[in-house]
Amino acid sequence: MAWQIQCTASSPPASPPPFTPKCLPPRSLFFTLSATSSSRFCPPHMPSLRSVTCSLSAVESPTSTAGLDDSKTPLLEVKGLTAVIAETKQEILKGVNLVVHQGEIHAIMGKNGSGKSTFSKVLVGHPDYEVTGGSVVFKGENLLDMEPEERSLAGLFMSFQAPIEIPGVNNIDFLHMAYNARRKKLGEPELGPLEFYAYIYPKLDLVNMKTDFLNRNVNEGFSGGERKRNEILQLAVLGADLAILDEIDSGLDIDALRDVAKAVNGLLTPKNSVLMITHYRRLLEVIKPTCIHIMEDGRIIKTGDSSLAKVLEEKGYTSISAE
């Protein structure tokens, strides 16, 4: 982990001391990327770590500059992230690099099994995966050092691809607990049940759900669409600086997708960001992404603007991986 940071930071101005190939692993993706970018692009002026990764996007699509200028504050910086399945030690992520700035919407696309969902789960600290290398910095702090609940309280939210049922726990109680945990973290007084009800009631309209939705057990007997709406409701109640939406569109009909997209768009501010994982362009049409990343075999192999989705739709993933 240490060597990577060191290497990137020092690469442009003072390359000599650490920039010997010996101190680097033979095939560090990050290294290769920065190396190519510096050789192909603008080798002399590479001022900071941030722009190194920015230039990554710049290499692939020089036209999309939105959110890539230096004035933007990075929200999430992922470098050379590798992760294995905790049980089998099978490597899933093989060096993911990604920077999300405030106010940006990123989309990750890719074939089944390319590691998209694993990436999102690793970010929120799912116990099934073990991080073996790389770094993740969220709002200037090392995310990997935090417990899952600390990550959530820090402003990271993931909507699950398949939200789990929790029989016996009321939806409103669950939301109440989560919301109060957040308020406690912010040093605000916790809300009583009635106050909380008043707070949550207007949010129901946002996801187009009925009130009885709150009195049911968390996700128990929910349809696919209801589960996804419930995830967005949680997002609306809890708020997040970075919302990771893992296949929020799968299993949704057109109307439900529109509802969900509307809700997500309604929650967006210039400050907070979205990282969504999807298979379909339809979602990208309703939630317009700043960049699209293509993931394959545990790496992000291509980054581009929304036009990339169109290319994908027409030619499929093979056209990209062949490049």
Next chain:
Amino acid sequence: MTTAEKSRKKHYKENTARERMISFCGELERWEPRPYPCRCFVLCFRPLCPLANSEFASPSPLRKSTAQPWCCLLRRAAGLSRSSMAALAFTHQNFLQFTPKLTPSKPKLKPKRTKTKLSIQTIPTSPQASFTDQFVLQLADSLEDSLPSSSSLPLQKLRDNSSETLVSTQWPSRKDESFRFTDTSFIKNSDIKPISRPPESLAFLDVSSDAQFKSFDFVDGFLVDSSFDSSNFPDGVYVGSLLKLSSEGILKRVCEFLGDFEWGDLFWSVNGLGAPDVTVVYVPEGCRVENPIYLKYISVEGGDGGSKKMPVSNPRVFVLVEKGGEVGIVEEFVGKEGSECYWTNSVLEVVVGEGGKVRHSYVQRQSLSAAHIKWTSVRQESTSTYELVEVSTGGKLSRHNVHVQQVGSDTVTELTTFHLSVGDQTQDLHSRIILDHPRGYSQQLHKCIVAHSSGQAVFDGNVKVNRYAQQTDAGQLTRSLLLEPRATVNVKPNLQIIADDVKCSHGAAISDLEDSQLFYFQARGIDLETARKALVFSFGAEVIDRLPYAFVQKQAKDHVKELLESTGKGSS
């Protein structure tokens, strides 16, 4: 089929069904056919090795759990052409003694019965059974001395029968199958004193009275007269003492059923001998009782935690619901504050007439040093419904024996139970549902949480689907949650199926909390401790939510929350 078997068969021709038992060792995948004489007998399954328990416990370093799905399947076919077989599955490597016995001296299993009796429970048939247990004899004596002889004929009959049975009954030991995991020596080693009269002052009663439902209070097993108020009930409904029952008609009906039960154990008989009275709940034909009948059992006399003194009370209630009648029974067992060490040995008998319905709520929150033994015996006539929801949290030793006997077709039986051990406690449920008639429906859900390293939960759930119980739909599920290292649960779900056209399912799960559920909480910013608490509580809430009355539900919820809170600090 061997010739030996063939020749043996001749002997059982009059039985029409040819039976062969195959004992199946689940783990060894080995089938071993055994010819089996089947007339009137009792099956005793018990380990030869007295150290069986320790053998079970040793392999697992942290949690010991023994799940023994004893799924006994017994198929009988009436015709020669159809193959008949019986299988017994044991997932248990210990030696099991498989002792068929012709009916022993028990008068209740008379040889004239033509129906096959199969029992998992060991009716004390061991060779020593003929010897009198001095301890039991002494106990019987002191019980008899504690009460004045009764002028009521049915009550006296009950006492006589019980006393007769007690003489030939031994105090249960771990060698008896039905007490294999339940150690009753704690009671035996105490100084048992039958309570001969209710306490003088009943001032403490006023505090607890619920405005919505007036309770019938039992203090140390005696029904308190002042709590007597039948005015809220429809005409014809009787709730009160058997001794004061004036209606000849009701008395006659009650006598038909009272104490007529062949499955009882020592504690059943102890109650029969020691009950000062029988409280009768009578619901006449077609009568629906709106308000639940709230029976509150309070133990007042009792030593403090350390003392050996153990006063015993024997409350007994008899519920008779005639054809088409409906009633809700709420039983609540509590100890008065300050009295800790006592023994409540309670019996409830329920007879549900044709098309009748009984909703039974049973909440047990005795002191954590008390002994609590309860029998619930239910007789269900055709198209009747019996629903039991139990929440047991108290007692150092708490044992509930439920016996549901189907005496007509199309019955509905639902048993939903939740046991919680937060201390050095044993929570035990032994249930038996016997289906003898077609189209019965029975659902059982048993859940237990053991939240203490020396806590224990025991479950033996027997469902028998006998020969004529075709098209039965029987389901049983038990789930246990062990929250501490060395917390123990012994579960023995067992279905015995003889009928061949049935739908039966059973399952047993022993687990810690699910990681994926915990993670869902964490991912929403809720810390592990809070998440665990919420999930543990919700585990029990599934059962508590089924209590049909809001006030009982709330009480139970608050109490369970409080208990879990008290242990939560120590647990990880």
